[in-house]
Amino acid sequence: MLKKLLPLVEHALKAPVWDCRMCGQCVLHSTGMTCPMTCPKTLRNGPCGGVRENGNCEVKPEMQCIWVKAYDRTISLPLPKVWKEHYNDLRPPVDMRLQGSSSWINLVTKRDQQTPAGWSVKDRDH
Amino acid sequence: MSTLREKLENTDDLVFTAEFPSIDGGGMASVEKNAARLAPWFDAVNATDNPAAHAHASNTTTAIAMKMYGLEPIMQIVCRDKNRLAIQSDMMGASLHGITNISLLTGDDVTAGDEPEARRVFDVDGIQAINIARGMATGSYLSGRKIDPAPDFYIGAVENAAAPPFEYRIQRALKKHRAGANFLQLQICYHPDRLEAFCKGAAEVVPELKLIPAVALVKSAKSLNFMNDKIAGIDVPAASMARVQNASDQRDEVYQLTLELAKHALSLPGVRGLHITDFRHDDSLAQFMSDLARVPSY
Numbered sequence: 033m034l035k036k037l038l039p040l041v042e043h044a045l046k047a048p049v050w051d052c053r054m055c056g057q058c059v060l061h062s063t064g065m066t067c068p069m070t071c072p073k074t075l076r077n078g079p080c081g082g083v084r085e086n087g088n089c090e091v092k093p094e095m096q097c098i099w100v101k102a103y104d105r106t107i108s109l110p111l112p113k114v115w116k117e118h119y120n121d122l123r124p125p126v127d128m129r130l131q132g133s134s135s136w137i138n139l140v141t142k143r144d145q146q147t148p149a150g151w152s153v154k155d156r157d158h
Numbered sequence: 159m160s161t162l163r164e165k166l167e168n169t170d171d172l173v174f175t176a177e178f179p180s181i182d183g184g185g186m187a188s189v190e191k192n193a194a195r196l197a198p199w200f201d202a203v204n205a206t207d208n209p210a211a212h213a214h215a216s217n218t219t220t221a222i223a224m225k226m227y228g229l230e231p232i233m234q235i236v237c238r239d240k241n242r243l244a245i246q247s248d249m250m251g252a253s254l255h256g257i258t259n260i261s262l263l264t265g266d267d268v269t270a271g272d273e274p275e276a277r278r279v280f281d282v283d284g285i286q287a288i289n290i291a292r293g294m295a296t297g298s299y300l301s302g303r304k305i306d307p308a309p310d311f312y313i314g315a316v317e318n319a320a321a322p323p324f325e326y327r328i329q330r331a332l333k334k335h336r337a338g339a340n341f342l343q344l345q346i347c348y349h350p351d352r353l354e355a356f357c358k359g360a361a362e363v364v365p366e367l368k369l370i371p372a373v374a375l376v377k378s379a380k381s382l383n384f385m386n387d388k389i390a391g392i393d394v395p396a397a398s399m400a401r402v403q404n405a406s407d408q409r410d411e412v413y414q415l416t417l418e419l420a421k422h423a424l425s426l427p428g429v430r431g432l433h434i435t436d437f438r439h440d441d442s443l444a445q446f447m448s449d450l451a452r453v454p455s456y
């Protein structure tokens with residue numbers, strides 16, 4: 033029941049503010065409260081090389097690059113220090129099986145931290 | 159060990175790399191012709207992966223063909239057209255043919271190309287792909303399945319030093335190194351001030367990462383304009399544009415501008431070489447190299 037209900041509630045809350053795409057492995061806190069899944073290339077590790085002179089997106093010229101926005105917000109928003117420190121984390125590939133599930137449940141069950149056995153990160157980025 | 163790796167890791171020599179022209183028609187003869195032109199000047203040459211989102215002969219097959227004609231390839235893989243399985247099989251396939259320099263990029267979007275209606279993949283991003291390559295070089299696929307013996311990859315990446323957010327680009331270089339990149343080829347850059355700030359910062363924050371800035375040999379103000387308007391992430395400052403536009407001899411003026419950019423780039427901290435994209439296809443490459451005090455090896 034909860035498994036069915038929570039994704040609906042989560043989406044209802046997050047979609048209007050963050051344009052949530054329900055990837056099921058939320059990283060909003062470490063990206064200046066900017067959803068990386070709204071990047072047309074769905075990049076989770078920072079801005080691509082195509083960012084325009086005015087800071088807008090290579091793919092959608094009318095939209096500010098979400099990683100430029102995330103960077104500005106990480107610097108300017110009064111977010112917890114540890115969240116800011118996580119900005120340059122090396123984030124693992126998205127687990128496509130979690131698409132549409134609730135990241136809240138996946139957080140509690142730590143399902144969102146499971147990575148493939150061959151994925152290892154050398155050390156933290158700060 | 160690849161020449162590129164040997165030079166970058168075990169010597170203080172500068173390395174020179176270039177872009178291999180995309181292969182469409184023309185068969186092996188065109189590979190042979192281009193290889194003969196580039197071989198005397200370059201330590202390694204990039205085999206691109208559908209650059210600017212246009213389909214061409216594939217990265218792996220081009221790299222194999224280049225190797226047959228005596229060039230050392232740096233095989234690029236972009237994340238736009240392939241999911242994580244295909245990216246890993248590209249790398250394993252390259253290794254099967256003795257290709258060990260692998261450079262991983264996020265890549266231009268499909269909308270940059272001539273088939274903008276295509277599905278974009280981006281299953282993983284450039285940094286994740288680098289980390290996957292490092293995993294393979296230490297003996298396993300992403301799944302954890304063993305590879306024995308592990309492929310001997312020398313891993314590279316690309317960064318745009320001149321795109322916003324500027325200060326963050328240095329952190330991104332660090333992140334690419336942490337993921338596994340040993341060398342970093344930089345996007346063509348017409349802002350020497352931005353390049354300088356980036357190289358100084360990167361040399362301080364991540365001194366192990368070998369930086370290779372890039373310049374492009376072009377013919378005229380028109381081609382400068384084209385790059386400015388059409389190539390994602392390249393901006394040509396108005397002053398440089400005007401300088402070339404107003405010159406009596408545009409060909410020479412843009413050549414001089416590029417030479418100044420190259421010399422400046424080579425003087426920066428952390429810089430271990432230069433990447434040259436030749437859009438002129440005339441005799442200026444040899445002139446350019448000798449103006450940079452390079453001697454050809456035949």
Ligand code: SF4
Nearest residue numbers: 071080089090097098
């Ligand atoms: S410019 Fe920014 S938002 Fe657009 S594709 Fe690149 S990283 Fe994503």
